[in-house]
Amino acid sequence: MIESELTASAGAVADSDCTILAFCCNFCAYAAADLAGARRMQYPATVRIVHVPCTGKVEVEHLLAALERGVDGVLVAGCLEGGCHFVEGNLRAKRRLEAARQTLDEIGLGRERLRMVNLSASEAPTFVARIQEMVETVRSLGPNPLRASAAREESPR
Amino acid sequence: MIVASRKPISEIKQVLAGHDKVLFVGCGTCVTVCLAGGEREVGIMSYAMRMARRLDGRPIEIEQVTIERQCENEFIQELAPAAERNAAIVSFGCGAGVQAIAERFPEKPVYAALDTQFLGILEEQAVWTEKCLGCGSCVLSDFGGICPITRCAKRLLNGPCAGSTEERCEVDPDRPCAWQLIYRRLKAIGQLDNLERIVPPKDWRTSWHAGARKVVREEHRI
Numbered sequence: 001m002i003e004s005e006l007t008a009s010a011g012a013v014a015d016s017d018c019t020i021l022a023f024c025c026n027f028c029a030y031a032a033a034d035l036a037g038a039r040r041m042q043y044p045a046t047v048r049i050v051h052v053p054c055t056g057k058v059e060v061e062h063l064l065a066a067l068e069r070g071v072d073g074v075l076v077a078g079c080l081e082g083g084c085h086f087v088e089g090n091l092r093a094k095r096r097l098e099a100a101r102q103t104l105d106e107i108g109l110g111r112e113r114l115r116m117v118n119l120s121a122s123e124a125p126t127f128v129a130r131i132q133e134m135v136e137t138v139r140s141l142g143p144n145p146l147r148a149s150a151a152r153e154e155s156p157r
Numbered sequence: 158m159i160v161a162s163r164k165p166i167s168e169i170k171q172v173l174a175g176h177d178k179v180l181f182v183g184c185g186t187c188v189t190v191c192l193a194g195g196e197r198e199v200g201i202m203s204y205a206m207r208m209a210r211r212l213d214g215r216p217i218e219i220e221q222v223t224i225e226r227q228c229e230n231e232f233i234q235e236l237a238p239a240a241e242r243n244a245a246i247v248s249f250g251c252g253a254g255v256q257a258i259a260e261r262f263p264e265k266p267v268y269a270a271l272d273t274q275f276l277g278i279l280e281e282q283a284v285w286t287e288k289c290l291g292c293g294s295c296v297l298s299d300f301g302g303i304c305p306i307t308r309c310a311k312r313l314l315n316g317p318c319a320g321s322t323e324e325r326c327e328v329d330p331d332r333p334c335a336w337q338l339i340y341r342r343l344k345a346i347g348q349l350d351n352l353e354r355i356v357p358p359k360d361w362r363t364s365w366h367a368g369a370r371k372v373v374r375e376e377h378r379i
Contacts, residue, residue, distance in 0.1 A: 061197070064204035103201075106166040107209035146211055 002052060002062055007069075009048035018143070020047045020134050021066045022075040023058045027085045029077030031121035036128050043128045044135045054078070055116075056089025063100045063114060070147030073138035075130065076116045083120065090118060112137055113144065158278065159187040159251040160285045161194060161271040166205050169247065172268045173206070173217065180243035181270070182236060182258065183223030184250035191285055194249030194271050196223040202249070202270065227254025233261045240265055293363030293370065299351055301342035306359070308335035314356040 002023075009021055024030040030051050036043065052058055055078030066074050076097055078090035094116055101111035115137070117130040173179060181199045189195030203219045210217040222239050224232045227250030236258070240246060245266040248255040252273040259267040275287035290307045296314070297304055306312050310328035317336035320327030324337045343349045363370075 060201050061204065064201065064208070068204055068208050103166065103205050107205050108212050109208060146208060 002050060002057065003065075005050045006062060006066055009050055018044070018046055018135055018139050019071050020044070020073045020075055020131065020138060021050060021071045022047055022077055022131065023050045023052050023055065023062070025055050025078045025090070026051060026053050028079040028083075028119055028121045028123075029117075029127060032077075032119055032124050032127040035122070036124035039124055041124060041128050043131045047131055047135070054084065054086045054089035055093035056084070056086055058093055058096070060096050060100045060103070063097070064103065067104070067109060067113060067144065068146060070144050072141075072144045072147070073113045073115070073134050075134050076114075077127065077130070078116065078118055080118045080120055109144075109146070110141065112141055158190055158276070158285075159253075159273060160191045160275050160277045160287070161188050161251050161273045162191075163193055163198065163202070164270055164272055166202070166209060169202070169268070169270055170206065170209055173210075173245065173247070176217070176245045176266075177215070178218045178243050179220075179245045179247055180236070180239050181219055181221045181247050182227065182249060183221070184227040184248075184254050185223055185225045186228075188249060188251060188254075188271060189223075190279070192283065194251075196221075199223055199249050223249075227251075228257050230257070230261060233258055236262075291365070292359070292361070293365075294360060296356075296359075299354075299356070300339045301346060301348060301351075303335060303339045303342055305335050305339060308332070308338070312359075314359060316352065 006021070022029070022033075024033055030049070033049055055076050058076055063074055063076070076093055078093055079085065081090060084090040097114060097116045101114050104114060105111050115134055119126045119130070181203055183189070183196050183199035184194050185196070188198075192198065199221050203221055207217060207219060220239055220243055222236060224235055226232045227248060236246075240262050243265075245268065246258060246262065247268045247270050248258050249270045250258070251271065252269070255267060255269045276289040276291060277285045277287045280286050287307055289304060292306055296306065305314055310326055310332070311318050313336065317334060318327065321334035321337065322330070324334055326332040326334050340349075340352070343351055
């Protein structure tokens, strides 16, 4: 299910100016995003959210797949450390992210395009702030160099 | 179990520099269990390699197949059609797997994606330790099931070196002193007498030093 959401979201943002894919945990970031919406808080429209049951469900493959498809930056938003509903899903995600970030460095894409944040369900302003920070980081890095070739490869289908 | 670890991406990328269409082959046995060369690791490396090559402006096409065991021809045969379609093969198997595939496909370049490390066991999730050197002449029965050849850094057969500190090895304090373990174990099973015997120098002829070894079981041959 994550794969299909990822494909749809990554495809939807391919033509945008600056695109972020955010894997949001059901128990914190997803609720925080919902709250941000209810409060009519503004954050960049090019962010696409992939709803996950826990950040521990996000695998290295998902992170790399998103970036290979041309997304400019990937944010993984999980519960505060010590507050995971599955005890240590967010801590596992943290370690996996570090492995993925090392891989991104190794291949020359750069670790900055991948980031993890921790927040609680009530922190809608924090969610918006982290999204904005990620967008700024990605803007300063420039578009994902893989995006042009990703669009080319996917267009004939 | 054979324990291996992945080579750096840069090293694999370098050996693939001359190829644009390659087959990544995972192995479903030891290296799957040690999280180095199974289906998932092949998938992750494929993502990384495709991205790395696209960033270099020279995309690579990667086909992925994971077979049950790379060290048996019976399973390697399944690779024949995929091998035919690709210019080169990258094996995510141990050293035996890489060589078995290279023998089966003499016309194809075959590269190793892993560094084979040792024969070991899983201590805890994602931690493996070496337990056997494959010396060809097992002494475990004499030492309470703890191998001084593999686990003592100095391979001593007649007691500890006296360099250990607080039961830790002098060479690497992360390791327990094998002789401390042997003493405790023999005491627990009532076989401390074993330590009274002087063990003669080990006969290393059964080990690797004279080159690759061979085992033949005539009664099972057909």
